[in-house]
Amino acid sequence: MNALMFGWEFPPHILGGLGTASYGLTRGMSLQGDMNITFVLPHPHGDEDQSFLHIISASCVPIVRKDNDWNYVNQRIGNIMHPDEYYHLRDNIRYDFRRIGTDDLGCVNFSGIYPKNLMEEISNYEAVASVVAHAGGFDIIHSHDWLTYPAGIFAKHISGKPLVIHVHATDFDRSRGKVNPQVYDIERRGMDEADHIICVSNLTRQTVIEKYGQNPAKVSTVHNAVEPLADREQFVKTPRKDKVVTFLGRITMQKGPEYFVEAAHRVLQKTKNVRFVMAGSGDMMNQMIHLAAYKNIADKFHFTGFLRGKQVTEMLAESDVYIMPSVSEPFGISPLEAMQVGTPTIVSKQSGCAEILNNAIKIDYWDIDALADAIHAIVSYPAMYKSLHEQGESEVNRITWEAAGRKVRAIYDKVLGW
Amino acid sequence: MKSICFFFQLHQALQLKRYRFFEIGNDHYYYNDFADEDAIRYLADNCYLPANRTLLEMIHSSNGKFKVAFAISGVMLEQLEQYAPEVIDSFKELAQTGAVEFLGETYAHGLSSIYDENEFKAQVQEHSDRIHDLFGQRPTTFLNTEMIYSDEIGALISKLGFKGAIMEGAKAVLGWKSPNYLYKHPYAGNLALLPRNSGMSDNILFKFSDWGWDQFPLTAEKYIGWVSATPEEEKVMTIGMSYNALGLNNRPESGIFDFMKALPYHALMQKISFATPSEIIEKNKPTDTLSTGEPISWADEEKDLTAFCGNDLQYEAIHKLYAVGERVRLCTDKGIKYDWMHLQSCDHFYYMSTKHFTGNAVAHTGQYESPYEAFMNYMNVLSDFLQRVDEQYPTTIENEELNGLLKTIKNQETKISELKAEVKKLKGKETKKETGEENTTAKKTATKTTKSTKKA
Numbered sequence: 001m002n003a004l005m006f007g008w009e010f011p012p013h014i015l016g017g018l019g020t021a022s023y024g025l026t027r028g029m030s031l032q033g034d035m036n037i038t039f040v041l042p043h044p045h046g047d048e049d050q051s052f053l054h055i056i057s058a059s060c061v062p063i064v065r066k067d068n069d070w071n072y073v074n075q076r077i078g079n080i081m082h083p084d085e086y087y088h089l090r091d092n093i094r095y096d097f098r099r100i101g102t103d104d105l106g107c108v109n110f111s112g113i114y115p116k117n118l119m120e121e122i123s124n125y126e127a128v129a130s131v132v133a134h135a136g137g138f139d140i141i142h143s144h145d146w147l148t149y150p151a152g153i154f155a156k157h158i159s160g161k162p163l164v165i166h167v168h169a170t171d172f173d174r175s176r177g178k179v180n181p182q183v184y185d186i187e188r189r190g191m192d193e194a195d196h197i198i199c200v201s202n203l204t205r206q207t208v209i210e211k212y213g214q215n216p217a218k219v220s221t222v223h224n225a226v227e228p229l230a231d232r233e234q235f236v237k238t239p240r241k242d243k244v245v246t247f248l249g250r251i252t253m254q255k256g257p258e259y260f261v262e263a264a265h266r267v268l269q270k271t272k273n274v275r276f277v278m279a280g281s282g283d284m285m286n287q288m289i290h291l292a293a294y295k296n297i298a299d300k301f302h303f304t305g306f307l308r309g310k311q312v313t314e315m316l317a318e319s320d321v322y323i324m325p326s327v328s329e330p331f332g333i334s335p336l337e338a339m340q341v342g343t344p345t346i347v348s349k350q351s352g353c354a355e356i357l358n359n360a361i362k363i364d365y366w367d368i369d370a371l372a373d374a375i376h377a378i379v380s381y382p383a384m385y386k387s388l389h390e391q392g393e394s395e396v397n398r399i400t401w402e403a404a405g406r407k408v409r410a411i412y413d414k415v416l417g418w
Numbered sequence: 419m420k421s422i423c424f425f426f427q428l429h430q431a432l433q434l435k436r437y438r439f440f441e442i443g444n445d446h447y448y449y450n451d452f453a454d455e456d457a458i459r460y461l462a463d464n465c466y467l468p469a470n471r472t473l474l475e476m477i478h479s480s481n482g483k484f485k486v487a488f489a490i491s492g493v494m495l496e497q498l499e500q501y502a503p504e505v506i507d508s509f510k511e512l513a514q515t516g517a518v519e520f521l522g523e524t525y526a527h528g529l530s531s532i533y534d535e536n537e538f539k540a541q542v543q544e545h546s547d548r549i550h551d552l553f554g555q556r557p558t559t560f561l562n563t564e565m566i567y568s569d570e571i572g573a574l575i576s577k578l579g580f581k582g583a584i585m586e587g588a589k590a591v592l593g594w595k596s597p598n599y600l601y602k603h604p605y606a607g608n609l610a611l612l613p614r615n616s617g618m619s620d621n622i623l624f625k626f627s628d629w630g631w632d633q634f635p636l637t638a639e640k641y642i643g644w645v646s647a648t649p650e651e652e653k654v655m656t657i658g659m660s661y662n663a664l665g666l667n668n669r670p671e672s673g674i675f676d677f678m679k680a681l682p683y684h685a686l687m688q689k690i691s692f693a694t695p696s697e698i699i700e701k702n703k704p705t706d707t708l709s710t711g712e713p714i715s716w717a718d719e720e721k722d723l724t725a726f727c728g729n730d731l732q733y734e735a736i737h738k739l740y741a742v743g744e745r746v747r748l749c750t751d752k753g754i755k756y757d758w759m760h761l762q763s764c765d766h767f768y769y770m771s772t773k774h775f776t777g778n779a780v781a782h783t784g785q786y787e788s789p790y791e792a793f794m795n796y797m798n799v800l801s802d803f804l805q806r807v808d809e810q811y812p813t814t815i816e817n818e819e820l821n822g823l824l825k826t827i828k829n830q831e832t833k834i835s836e837l838k839a840e841v842k843k844l845k846g847k848e849t850k851k852e853t854g855e856e857n858t859t860a861k862k863t864a865t866k867t868t869k870s871t872k873k874a
Binding site: 266269270271358359361362369370372373374376377380381382383384386387388390391395 | 438439440442729730731733734735772775787788790791793794797798801
């Protein structure tokens with residue numbers, strides 16, 4: 001089966017969980033053997049792992065016919081796309097996109113991030129999709145997240161192939177209820193046009209059904225998974241006198257950092273030998289520094305700033321407790337990453353990953369007492385730590401992308417009637 | 419003539435209230451009384467009262483030929499007395515028919531048989547007294563908490579004067595043997611063993627209301643038919659379960675009460691009688707011995723202790739609790755004794771079981787959302803309790819030293835009065851000058867005693 005996927009992020013250049021999930025899912029699906037995936041990305045860097053899928057760079061797809069010789073094309077984009085593919089795609093330009101500003105190859109330069117002119121990028125991406133769709137060679141279209149829904153819809157209209165959209169988040173999660181009407185409109189149109197909607201959690205599925213008025217019959221849940229850690233032994237906890245309790249993520253409203261500070265305050269009233277770490281950066285960071293100082297716990301409350309790559313895993317491995325008190329989290333992959341290195345984890349019930357975890361503590365994000373109690377229990381009762389440490393790791397190792405991939409495949413088969 | 423031996427178990431622990439760690443040291447009341455009252459009223463109205471009425475009717479209509487035994491934990495009796503005293507009255511009424519036997523067990527329905535022998539003995543005695551006070555009979559047959567049994571426990575039971583014990587008819591113990599005989603303990607005197615027929619018990623408890631079961635619907639005729647179809651030499655069929663089977667596991671509309679009512683008629687037609695455990699033990703001779711070194715129970719498929727002490731959480735909680743057993747028995751503080759008893763109920767540990775995460779065991783987390791939450795709450799309560807015990811008797815003092823000090827305190831009053839009497843005597847006898855001398859010696863001894871008091 002040939003699937004055409006539209007995505008926005010892909011490792012190693014990622015900004016959030018979307019890239020990680022796209023990678024894991026496609027990799028998991030590629031294990032099925034007869035699955036050929038073509039993945040369209042706005043701006044790949046050429047260092048992506050293409051061993052199990054074929055990546056098309058939207059920045060190299062011509063949407064306006066320009067005549068260039070083979071060698072020039074090779075010199076310009078050869079490291080990203082083969083010139084033959086460029087010419088093949090050029091033959092499939094059917095519409096006049098001269099209104100869009102293009103370079104000498106007839107391509108649009110996408111930023112690949114979330115720039116100010118995001119809406120413009122989304123609509124340019126749609127134009128690219130039309131060319132790719134005309135080129136054909138796929139059985140089903142799969143769009144990841146709202147940015148790529150318009151592209152998916154256009155491709156569906158051109159090719160007549162079914163469209164599956166993958167909801168990694170909705171605007172209700174991102175905005176705590178203050179929904180951007182423009183974004184909602186794009187999301188809604190994508191869902192209406194889709195033949196099937198895949199959500200990353202039942203929580204998201206419920207939002208899609210209730211807030212976007214979708215027929216429950218065409219909305220399924222496929223929970224995310226986590227890539228196995230290749231160098232697990234490398235991450236060990238150094239013995240230290242004080243226990244470390246960690247919050248790790250963007251310090252922003254959606255992640256509920258203030259609940260973490262409040263809980264830290266409660267724990268420190270009664271418990272000695274505990275330190276709290278807030279890792280990451282974000283728009284609420286200064287506010288949190290003030291709050292910690294105001295609560296008079298700044299001597300036991302530490303900020304690390306933004307962590308990247310291996311530092312993240314190291315921080316998780318050094319912690320005695322990892323906490324994700326998100327107010328609204330469609331899935332949330334980082335608790336799974338913490339459990340991979342054997343760190344006991346507390347997640348809010350408003351997180352999608354809570355649905356599939358047994359050996360993690362689940363609390364309501366606003367329930368500071370429960371959060372403080374759970375922290376206290378893990379640092380004070382050895383059995384609690386031991387059990388979450390051992391059972392948590394073995395549980396998370398059983399959650400695989402391969403299984404998630406099989407579920408997605410079953411949905412493809414159903415949609416196609418195969 | 420074959421005999422069916424019915425028994426039912428009644429127990430429910432006091433529910434712990436949500437107890438956060440910042441309460442430790444401040445709040446010493448651990449229970450959620452509203453929830454308890456609610457739960458007991460629900461049990462009484464939906465199960466105990468209608469079931470007792472049914473059994474009473476069965477006894478009357480069969481002219482006392484229907485017999486039944488009950489194992490009611492002390493904790494349950496306390497709660498019934500408080501929230502549903504009419505249930506106690508109806509049990510008294512049942513007791514008066516003479517067709518009902520009350521079985522012995524631990525007062526708290528706890529795990530003392532495994533972890534604390536002295537506690538076990540004390541609790542069995544306390545429970546026996548309680549049953550005697552309420553129903554006018556002393557238990558002679560024993561049914562341990564959740565049917566936990568091993569050779570060692572059997573020997574203990576025998577030493578406490580029980581004539582028999584009911585145990586789980588677990589495959590691991592029986593092997594090729596049939597549960598439908600009377601057995602005896604391999605070495606402990608004449609302790610008779612009645613293995614429960616778990617298959618026939620589960621047919622009522624779990625399968626009666628199961629529409630997917632190939633034998634559905636189960637009628638009294640069919641059930642008795644199965645009993646009579648067993649080989650002629652198998653004289654005993656011990657069928658037991660939680661009393662919740664009548665009215666809760668099987669709702670009244672499932673026809674469970676009518677099923678029960680029809681049993682005596684069909685049994686007597688087939689020349690099958692009913693008997694209480696002690697009657698069975700009296701009338702039958704044990705055919706063989708049954709022995710198990712490892713403790714068994716009636717829980718889950720495994721029939722072992724893993725439901726109560728199968729993971730790290732349960733292990734830590736149980737061991738922290740029983741570590742202070744000796745100290746608590748030394749103390750006289752009523753509050754501590756009460757909490758000690760109620761914290762022992764095995765339900766608390768059962769809620770911490772994580773078996774359902776991976777296996778096919780059913781999740782029983784009580785009022786908690788997860789085993790971890792159950793553990794956290796219990797440990798917070800236990801921490802406060804241990805602190806209280808520690809305040810009375812610091813752990814820095816060895817048990818034996820403590821015992822000695824306690825004895826001094828206990829004896830100090832008698833000693834003081836003795837000395838006072840002596841002083842008085844001497845005062846009368848001796849001259850004024852000499853009296854003064856004696857007085858100082860007496861004082862000295864008195865200060866010595868107070869010193870040790872302070873130390874304690």
